Amino acid sequence: MTTASLLAQLNIKHPIIQGPMTGSDTPALAAAVSGAGALGMLGCGMRSPAAMAEAAEKVRAAAPGRPFGMNLFVLKTPSxxxxxxxxxxxxxxxxxxxxxxxxxxxxQWCEDFGAQFETLLSLAPPVASFTFGILSREQVERLHAAGSFVIGTATTVAEAEAWERVGADAVCASGMEAGGHRGTFLGDFHASMIGTLPLVSECAQRLGVPVIAAGGIMNGRAIAAAQSLGAAAVQMGTAFLACPExxxxxxxxxxxxxxxxxxxxxxxxxxxxxxxxxxxxxxxxxxxxxxxxxxxxxxxxxxxxxxxxxxxxxxxxxxxxxxxxxxxxxRAIPATELVETLAREIRDAARG
Ligand SMILES: Cc1cc2nc3c(=O)[nH]c(=O)nc-3n(C[C@H](O)[C@H](O)[C@H](O)COP(=O)(O)O)c2cc1C
Incomplete structure (x- = not known):
């Protein structure tokens, strides 16, 4: 799928997703990013169902009518x-x-994933994304019925293909350069330390669904590079972490x-x-x-x-x-300015 059709499907202007960042993102950050025509996300891995609802409400109030996403850790409560x-x-x-x-x-060791998932269904954000594990086909179908676009995080081609098989609408291919937790859920961690370049290239070749490139992407040139590898969009965490929001x-x-x-x-x-x-x-x-x-x-x-x-x-x-x-x-600049700067840099890169 091309960038244009993904942008149309997500109703965003720029091929830029602010990576969910559990503990470090805020509704203000997500709303600023979504308001600027990219996709703001809320990392809800450690948000309780009540906190998820409150955060979603804040984004909806601050960026009315704009799409945004919510992200969960697929986890079993341990004993x-x-x-x-x-x-x-x-x-x-x-x-x-x-x-x-x-x-x-x-x-408690963690939030109860089942309760978080039911809350996600009831909040029905335009985008629902997941890391640390994989959903069943039935869970993906329930999200689709609620109206959410589903993104699965993969650190290997096998994980990306597994997400495609359960019906994900897009896969976030996360290279080893990325900040935060590795989403690896199949196989060995060390073998899954694949750089963004080969991971995105191979995923784009093998998958029928759009690939979102993540890991080490900090400016418009890198976004253009990811697009030239076949990515339909990028997900950036570290770049947005530096924003004052x-x-x-x-x-x-x-x-x-x-x-x-x-x-x-x-x-x-x-x-x-x-x-x-x-x-x-x-x-x-x-x-x-x-x-x-x-x-x-x-x-x-x-x-x-x-x-x-x-x-x-x-x-x-x-x-x-x-x-x-x-x-x-x-760059420690406001999120709206960062999105605008990145959009300009993508245009400049395209002009050569
Ligand atoms: C502080 C921080 C927290 C993060 N938390 C999450 C998270 O909760 N869920 C998730 O899927 N990814 C999480 N990530 C990964 C980002 O969403 C994004 O994919 C990653 O940062 C991209 O690589 P980059 O940091 O090189 O831009 C986190 C990253 C950072 C830096």
């Missing part, structure tokens, strides 16, 4: 054994102690402003699932446990209070500073 949790807490205790805190077991605090902003591509790594020490972020003290201190922390979402929940304490004190050393390899190219 970790006590010994695993105890070991993880012991390792985190010295870090918590620096804030005068003791680590504990949180009230995102939810990150000054410590995170400063870390982004001084980071270069060599400062990011993929780690599972924060959450139990590999994610790309800027190297900091917490990443270095826990590096020895890289292969021995509980799976997502358990480790994510166990480190949550520590990261919130660091954020409250404006400290970047104990935050998860998710950002992609393009971080040095991020």
């Amino acid at each position: 970790p054994d006590e010994a695993t949790v105890k070991k993880a807490l012991q390792r985190l205790a010295p870090l918590y102690a620096e804030f005068g805190l003791e680590p504990g077991v949180p009230a 995102s939810g990150i605090g000054p410590a995170y902003r400063n870390a982004m402003a001084t980071a270069s591509a060599t400062d990011t790594r993929c780690t599972r020490i924060f959450s139990g699932r590999y994610a790309r972020g800027i190297v900091n003290t917490m990443m270095e201190k826990l590096a020895e446990f890289e292969h021995d922390v509980p799976e997502y979402p358990v480790q994510n929940a166990l480190t949550g209070a520590l990261r919130r304490a660091a954020a409250a004190q404006g400290r970047a050393d104990y935050l998860s500073l998710w950002a992609g390899q393009g971080v040095a190219l991020a």
Whole structure:
């Protein structure tokens, strides 16, 4: 499918999707992006059903009649054994102690995916996207019946084909350059660290549905490059994270402003699932446990209070500073201006 037909289907002007960013996006960011003719998204992985409804309402009020998307983590609520949790807490205790805190077991490991999914159906956003797993054909059909365009996230061609088989309308092909969590749900994480260039090229060759390129795309030239590989649109996270409308605090902003591509790594020490972020003290201190922390979402929940304490004190050393390899190219400008600039850059790139 071409860019033009995807834009018509999504009712947007520019082939640009603001990547959902759980914990860091805001309704104001999504509304500004959608209002500027691109597609704003809400990362709802950690939003409760009530918070999902509230966020969607805010976007609808701030960008009336404009399309927007909501994104969920496809997750099963875990039931970790006590010994695993105890070991993880012991390792985190010295870090918590620096804030005068003791680590504990949180009230819940994660939001209930079933409840989030039913809320999504009732909110019926124009776009519903998913990562960390895959839906059944029946779930996709229910979203279609509600009127949502369905996007599945893939880190390999096999994952992209699996999404096409269950009826997804488009696949977001996420290269290893991308900031935040890897969406890998089939096969080995390391084998799934495929760069945006080959991943998008092969997906575009093999799939019948449109491919949305994600990972390391920071300007209009990169958008044009992704289109020349066969992508119908792009999804950009790190670029929009730097906008003043995102939810990150000054410590995170400063870390982004001084980071270069060599400062990011993929780690599972924060959450139990590999994610790309800027190297900091917490990443270095826990590096020895890289292969021995509980799976997502358990480790994510166990480190949550520590990261919130660091954020409250404006400290970047104990935050998860998710950002992609393009971080040095991020521009700290309002989201409307960023969309307009990107649109101009795409036109310039097309002119040669
Ligand atoms: C802070 C942050 C949080 C993210 N959270 C989510 C999320 O909740 N769901 C999702 O599908 N992708 C998430 N991503 C991935 C982005 O939506 C996007 O695909 C990715 O950032 C693209 O790569 P880039 O950062 O190089 O632009 C996140 C990325 C970042 C940087």
